[in-house]
Amino acid sequence: MASPPSYVADFDSATAMAQATAAYLRGEDWPALGNPKLLEPPVSIANILPRKAREQIFIASGALETTSPKKMGDIDLDGIGEWLLEEYPDRRYPAVALGSSSGAAVFLDAALGAPWLPQTVFLPVRHPVHPDDPTKAMEQGIESGRALVEANPDWQLHHMHDANQDRLMVRILTYFRVKRRNLGAGYEQFLADRLPPGGTILLYECRTTWKTTRIGERHVFQHGAVGGATEDEFHEGSERVEEYLERYDSPKRVWDGPEPDTLSPEAEWGFEEALRDDVLRLAKERRYTVRRIVFDGPDDLSPLVADLYRWWYRRRRIPANRLMVTSFVINDPMQTLRTGSVPYWMRFNMKPSLEALHHFLDEREPFDDIHLALFQHGVHAVGIPSPDDWKALLDRARREGSTLGADLDEFPHDFAHYAKYNRAMKKLPAQYPIPGPLSLAEFDEFLAQAPRYERTFVEDITPDGERHTVLG
Numbered sequence: 383m384a385s386p387p388s389y390v391a392d393f394d395s396a397t398a399m400a401q402a403t404a405a406y407l408r409g410e411d412w413p414a415l416g417n418p419k420l421l422e423p424p425v426s427i428a429n430i431l432p433r434k435a436r437e438q439i440f441i442a443s444g445a446l447e448t449t450s451p452k453k454m455g456d457i458d459l460d461g462i463g464e465w466l467l468e469e470y471p472d473r474r475y476p477a478v479a480l481g482s483s484s485g486a487a488v489f490l491d492a493a494l495g496a497p498w499l500p501q502t503v504f505l506p507v508r509h510p511v512h513p514d515d516p517t518k519a520m521e522q523g524i525e526s527g528r529a530l531v532e533a534n535p536d537w538q539l540h541h542m543h544d545a546n547q548d549r550l551m552v553r554i555l556t557y558f559r560v561k562r563r564n565l566g567a568g569y570e571q572f573l574a575d576r577l578p579p580g581g582t583i584l585l586y587e588c589r590t591t592w593k594t595t596r597i598g599e600r601h602v603f604q605h606g607a608v609g610g611a612t613e614d615e616f617h618e619g620s621e622r623v624e625e626y627l628e629r630y631d632s633p634k635r636v637w638d639g640p641e642p643d644t645l646s647p648e649a650e651w652g653f654e655e656a657l658r659d660d661v662l663r664l665a666k667e668r669r670y671t672v673r674r675i676v677f678d679g680p681d682d683l684s685p686l687v688a689d690l691y692r693w694w695y696r697r698r699r700i701p702a703n704r705l706m707v708t709s710f711v712i713n714d715p716m717q718t719l720r721t722g723s724v725p726y727w728m729r730f731n732m733k734p735s736l737e738a739l740h741h742f743l744d745e746r747e748p749f750d751d752i753h754l755a756l757f758q759h760g761v762h763a764v765g766i767p768s769p770d771d772w773k774a775l776l777d778r779a780r781r782e783g784s785t786l787g788a789d790l791d792e793f794p795h796d797f798a799h800y801a802k803y804n805r806a807m808k809k810l811p812a813q814y815p816i817p818g819p820l821s822l823a824e825f826d827e828f829l830a831q832a833p834r835y836e837r838t839f840v841e842d843i844t845p846d847g848e849r850h851t852v853l854g
Contacts (some may be wrong), residue, residue, distance in 0.1 A: 535750060590608060676838065736772075
């Protein structure tokens with residue numbers, strides 16, 4: 383398969399989720415986060431190295447994916463659409479998904495056999511800075527960011543700086559996340575080629591927002607990101623932030639970033655609503671139905687997708703008592719379906735995600751088995767769970783709770799896990815045939831009997847603009 387454009391990061395959540403979805407539609411696994419197979423042996427023994435050495439390798443791997451700030455004005459972001467045309471199997475689909483990133487949506491797209499086109503992607507730009515100096519990070523990105531948005535008038539830039547979860551990476555690169563404001567030639571071509579008239583566009587809209595500092599008409603700076611620390615803690619500090627900065631020998635005890643002056647879609651997950659108008663324009667022209675799937679946070683879709691899979695397995699008369707918990711970019715739909723696992727996706731590896739999962743388990747029939755694939759980012763960040771917290775989650779299984787190759791005592795430095803999770807999934811008994819995709823009519827049948835999801839809303843819009851609430 384073709385590689386993503388050189389300016390897009392392989393470790394981007396959206397890029398990884400698009401590749402995982404495409405791999406499933408090609409009938410393939412998604413091992414080692416899509417990295418070459420020859421890297422699996424050295425990665426699988428990474429834990430023999432001291433933690434500091436592992437961190438340096440993690441940082442170096444990110445540095446290899448950076449682009450010079452001097453090249454931002456030469457980038458044509460519509461190349462992303464051309465890459466995705468090659469990534470997905472060349473056939474027609476009853477539905478095509480696009481919009482916000484969500485690992486839960488990866489599993490929904492797999493169930494429906496639908497390709498997904500991301501609204502947001504991440505460009506790592508070579509801008510070294512002290513991780514606890516967000517103001518300097520913003521200032522360093524102004525000129526290169528301006529060049530990028532001037533060269534790409536259909537996109538907007540969310541320059542993000544997160545010294546909590548991304549502490550290792552922001553030392554050597556800065557996070558430019560770009561969002562489509564309209565479909566552009568690449569995505570329009572994809573839809574024209576792969577979605578016949580009368581088909582359905584699944585439009586994922588995540589309503590997560592963040593306080594930002596406006597730099598230009600299509601350029602904002604976001605200090606902090608969704609994860610373990612709250613938005614207020616990034617802007618105002620707290621005892622947890624003070625302890626964290628002291629633990630990392632930082633000269634700061636609070637992050638004194640630029641004053642926010644506007645509210646924007648969150649850089650990584652939030653949906654920019656300008657895209658919806660262009661989708662509705664194309665839907666009217668080509669007689670598509672648009673199904674808006676709206677959720678407050680990226681993992682608020684997870685309970686609905688888990689319930690859908692459990693309903694689907696029972697309809698197929700196979701056990702529906704195994705929960706497979708995945709996180710951030712670790713998602714393998716092929717192994718999930720092959721092992722008859724109910725997928726539950728966590729947006730990251732922090733306490734808010736763990737608490738949401740416990741809440742889900744509190745309200746559902748217990749699972750016999752719980753298996754956990756846990757993203758490792760190498761930072762003891764604000765809001766990170768302890769190994770015992772994860773063990774308590776696995777103890778909720780009635781029969782077996784285990785990680786999928788992860789050593790919880792090494793969390794969050796177990797980078798060897800990336801080479802092991804797929805092999806661990808393959809060892810799970812039993813193995814089932816991969817089913818054909820659910821039809822949209824079957825999805826409707828599930829939604830008609832599904833419980834109410836307080837933070838999720840589904841609406842259909844016909845080519846003539848008529849609206850019909852499906853869920854909510």
